[in-house]
Amino acid sequence: MTPTIRNVTILGTGVLGSQIAFQTALHGFNVTAYDISDEALEEARGRFKTLSGTYAEEVPLAADGKAEETRKAITLTSDLADAVKDADLIVEAVPEVLKIKKETYQKLAEVAPEETIFATNSSTLLPSDIKDSTGRPGKFLALHFANRIWQFNTAEVMGTPDTDSDVFDAVVQFAKDIGMVPIELHKEKAGYVLNSLLVPFLNAAAGLAAGGYAEPEAVDTTWKIATGAPLGPFQIFDIIGLTTPYNIFSHGGPEEQKLAEWLKTEYIDKGKMGVASGEGFYTYPDSE
Numbered sequence: 242m243t244p245t246i247r248n249v250t251i252l253g254t255g256v257l258g259s260q261i262a263f264q265t266a267l268h269g270f271n272v273t274a275y276d277i278s279d280e281a282l283e284e285a286r287g288r289f290k291t292l293s294g295t296y297a298e299e300v301p302l303a304a305d306g307k308a309e310e311t312r313k314a315i316t317l318t319s320d321l322a323d324a325v326k327d328a329d330l331i332v333e334a335v336p337e338v339l340k341i342k343k344e345t346y347q348k349l350a351e352v353a354p355e356e357t358i359f360a361t362n363s364s365t366l367l368p369s370d371i372k373d374s375t376g377r378p379g380k381f382l383a384l385h386f387a388n389r390i391w392q393f394n395t396a397e398v399m400g401t402p403d404t405d406s407d408v409f410d411a412v413v414q415f416a417k418d419i420g421m422v423p424i425e426l427h428k429e430k431a432g433y434v435l436n437s438l439l440v441p442f443l444n445a446a447a448g449l450a451a452g453g454y455a456e457p458e459a460v461d462t463t464w465k466i467a468t469g470a471p472l473g474p475f476q477i478f479d480i481i482g483l484t485t486p487y488n489i490f491s492h493g494g495p496e497e498q499k500l501a502e503w504l505k506t507e508y509i510d511k512g513k514m515g516v517a518s519g520e521g522f523y524t525y526p527d528s529e
C-alpha cells in the first residue's frame with residue numbers, strides 16, 4: 242500500500258531546506274523545520290520572512306495573506322527527536338558533505354518512527370552512498386529540488402536498488418501535491434538529469450571567463466541570444482549562490498580545481514556570493 246504523507250520534517254533550513262519547508266507548508270502539509278542550533282534557527286526565521294515576501298509577490302497561491310499564514314504555520318526546532326516524532330516524510334537538506342549526511346542519518350535512524358520515509362536533497366551524492374546509514378534502505382531515496390523551487394519546480398526522484406516501489410510512488414505523489422513536476426529516474430545517476438546537464442555547462446562557462454577568453458556578460462549574452470534561453474550561465478551561478486559550485490569544482494580534477502580557486506579569489510573571498518549577498522557576477526541592489 243502506498244504510504245500517506247501528511248507530516249513533513251525538513252532537516253537543514255539553509256537555501257534549499259527553507260524553500261522546501263515553505264513550499265510544503267503552502268500546500269497544506271504540517272511542516273516542522275529542524276536546524277542544529279538556536280543561531281541557525283534565528284537565520285531560518287530571517288529566511289522564512291524573506292521567502293514570505295517573495296512568495297506573496299511571485300506565487301498566486303500565496304497571495305491574500307496566505308504567505309504570512311504559511312510562515313507562521315512552520316514549526317521550528319533544534320530538537321531532532323521532537324522534530325521527527327510524527328514525521329511521515331523527512332526531507333534532508335543539510336550541507337553537501339558525506340560525513341555530515343551519514344552522521345545525520347545515523348542519528349535519525351535512532352529517533353525517527355520505523356515507517357518514516359527519508360529523502361535526501363543531495364545534489365552530487367548518490368543515495369547508495371548514504372543508504373546504509375539510514376537503517377531503512379527500503380524507505381530511503383533522493384528527492385532533488387532546484388533552487389527557487391516555486392519557480393523552477395522540478396523534483397527529481399531517484400531511488401537505490403533497495404528502495405520500495407511504494408515509497409518511490411508516495412514520494413512522486415508528494416512532489417505533485419506540493420506543486421512540483423516529478424522527474425522519475427529509473428536508476429542512479431550522479432547529478433540526476435538536471436546537474437548532468439548543468440554542471441558541464443557551468444564548468445564550460447567558468448572556463449571561458451577564468452581563462453580570459455570572454456567576460457561573464459559576453460558569455461551570458463551569447464547563450465541567451467543564440468539559444469533563446471532566458472538566463473545565461475553566470476546568472477544561473479548567481480541564483481545558485483557561488484558556494485555550491487565552488488564545492489563541486491573543488492572536488493573535481495585539476496582543471497575544475499583551478500575554476501574553484503578562481504571563484505574563491507575573485508568572488509567568494511570578496512563577499513560576492515550571488516543574489517543572496519547582493520552581488521556575484523552581477524549586482525542585485527534590491528537583495529536583502
Ligand code: NAD
Nearest residue numbers: 253254255256257258281334335336337362363364386388
Ligand atoms: P546551506 O548551507 O544553505 O544550508 C545547510 C543547512 O544545514 C544550514 O542551515 C545549516 O545550519 C544546516 N546544518 C548544518 N549541519 C547540520 C546538521 N548536522 N544537521 C542538520 N542541519 C545542519 O545548504 P543548501 O544550499 O541549502 O544545500 C543543502 C542540500 O541541498 C545539499 O545537499 C545540496 O546539495 C542540496 N541542494 C542545494 C541546491 C542549491 O542550489 N543551493 C540545489 C539543490 C540541492
